[in-house]
Every structure is written in C-alpha cells, then in structure tokens.
Amino acid sequence: MKKVNIGGVPEHFNLAWYLTLKNGEYKDAGINLRWHDYYGGTGAMCKALRSGEIDIAVILTEGIIKDIIAGNPSKIIQTFVKTPLIWGIHVATNSKFESLEDIRGTRAAISRYGSGSHLMAYINAKNNNWDLNKDLKFEVIKNLDGAVKGLNDGVADYFMWEKFTTKPLVDNGTFRRIGNCPSPWPCFVIAVRNEFIENQKEDLKTILDIINITTTDFKSIPSIDKTIANRYDQKLEDVQEWLSLTEWSQEVIDEKTIENVQDELLKLDIIPKKMEYSELITII
Structure with missing residues (x-):
C-alpha cells in the first residue's frame, strides 16, 4: 500500500x-x-x-x-x-488597546514569516491606510499557544487568527477581539x-x-x-x-x-x- x-x-x-x-x-x-x-x-x-x-x-x-x-x-x-477566511484581530483581555487605530505601529504576533498571520497583517494595514514601512512590526510566536503566552506576557500586542478557531479564547477571557479582516x-x-x-x-x-x-x-x-x-x-x-x-x-x-x-x-x-x-x- x-x-x-x-x-x-x-x-x-x-x-x-x-x-x-x-x-x-x-x-x-x-x-x-x-x-x-x-x-x-x-x-x-x-x-x-x-x-x-x-x-x-x-x-x-x-x-x-x-x-x-x-x-x-x-x-x-x-x-x-x-x-x-475571516481573520479575527485579537489583543490580550487586559490590553489598553480598544480599536484598530490603537494598534497601529505596535507589534503583531505571527506564527512565522511568510505565514498567513504575517501576510494578513499587511492586508489589514493596507485596509486601514497604515504606512507599511513604519506601522508594521512583528514578533514570531510559532502558533496559537505561543500567541496566548506572547500577548499576555506583553511580548506582542495583537494577533490575527481565524475568527471561529479563536472564539473559545475570546469567550473564556484570554483574548478580546477588536476587529475582523476577511481575506480578499x-x-x-x-x-x-x-x-x-x-x-x-x-x-x-x-x-x-x-x-x-x-x-x-x-x-x-x-x-x-x-x-x-x-x-x-x-x-x-x-x-x-x-x-x-x-x-x-x-x-x-x-x-x-x-x-x-x-x-x-x-x-x-x-x-x-x-x-x-x-x-x-x-x-x-
């Protein structure tokens, strides 16, 4: 076989x-x-x-x-x-960030360079008229578990992942979702x-x-x-x-x-x- x-x-x-x-x-x-x-x-x-x-x-x-x-x-x-894919844009529950404008220029948690979470951060930045050179910063966190740790430890500021996969983490208070970004x-x-x-x-x-x-x-x-x-x-x-x-x-x-x-x-x-x-x- x-x-x-x-x-x-x-x-x-x-x-x-x-x-x-x-x-x-x-x-x-x-x-x-x-x-x-x-x-x-x-x-x-x-x-x-x-x-x-x-x-x-x-x-x-x-x-x-x-x-x-x-x-x-x-x-x-x-x-x-x-x-x-509907990407949820998440911050830690106790984060000071409340809106997409608040996270402009802060650190996006990404699984790795070239990943969906990396590429969609650019799409989100373009949708919101950010400066792609100045307003995007990245921290590699490997996976969803890494994002939970990274956001709550303050290593990164926001994280984009599929909205429904992360919904249980929003429901239990690990993350807050401050926006969505559908893939085009x-x-x-x-x-x-x-x-x-x-x-x-x-x-x-x-x-x-x-x-x-x-x-x-x-x-x-x-x-x-x-x-x-x-x-x-x-x-x-x-x-x-x-x-x-x-x-x-x-x-x-x-x-x-x-x-x-x-x-x-x-x-x-x-x-x-x-x-x-x-x-x-x-x-x-």
Missing part, C-alpha cells in the same frame, strides 16, 4: 479529511494516507513541502503562492475552501509537491475524488454542527454561523483569482515578481 503524507491545520475546515480517514476510504482504494497536524500553519507546511516531509498540503492560498514564487517545488491543484480571496487550496504529481498522479486523482465527494455534501451530514462543536470545543451557534459562511470547492482555482492574489502581494512588496498561471497551477 502506497504511503502518502498530507498536512493541514487542526481546525474545523479540515474535518472532511478526518471523516474520510476514519471511514477507511483511502485504504479501501489502496492508499495509506497519513494526516499530519501543523499547529504552526502555512509557514510550517511550506517548509514541510520543501523538505518532502509531506506530499500534499491543505494550505492558505496567499501563503503557498508566495512560497512557490520563492522556489517551493509544488503546485496548486485545487481550491479546497472557496469562501474567504478563497482561503484554502490543495498544494502538492511536483515530484508527487509526476510520479503518483493516479493516486492523487483518487484522493481528490474521495475528499471532493465528502465536501460536496459536507453540510448535509446529519448533526455535523454538533460534531464540529464537540470536536473543536465550539459553541453550537458559532458553528452554525461558520457553516452558513463557509463553502467548499471541488474546482481548480481560476486564473483571475491567481492574478488578483499576486497583484495584491506584489503591491504589498510580499513577492518580488509575478509568475504565470501555469507555473503555479497544475490541472490533474
């Missing part, structure tokens, strides 16, 4: 992968798919793709585009979640190492077929809202709101979207150049 390593964040967006793994659907197709949680998010997954630690990543669109342009030997093969594009794509695409295309097609069947009907799974609430320690009403806002995709990301992402990243000086659609995307 062929072993395939896949990585993603341990969040509700990826429950469909857990369900198909639990049901043994990949093993039934002769594939030993091994899931790896990446608490460090997109930056950690980019590193894992480069090293060959994983073959496939369910990863933030802007992060993987940036890293492919920087030399990551991978391609995007499909959109996974086509709706934007589909949030998650599936990226695959070029070597794997070349050598195991049929296995890749099988994996996509299985996951796409599940995501097509994901919202119709009986009591899926209760399953998510229990598994991810979420309030049922928050899960129901999240489900109403989230749409999965089974399609290849289109050329216009890729252009828009690159245009935005180039304007923000996050990438040094743009690449052709065919250099970033492979249609399986």
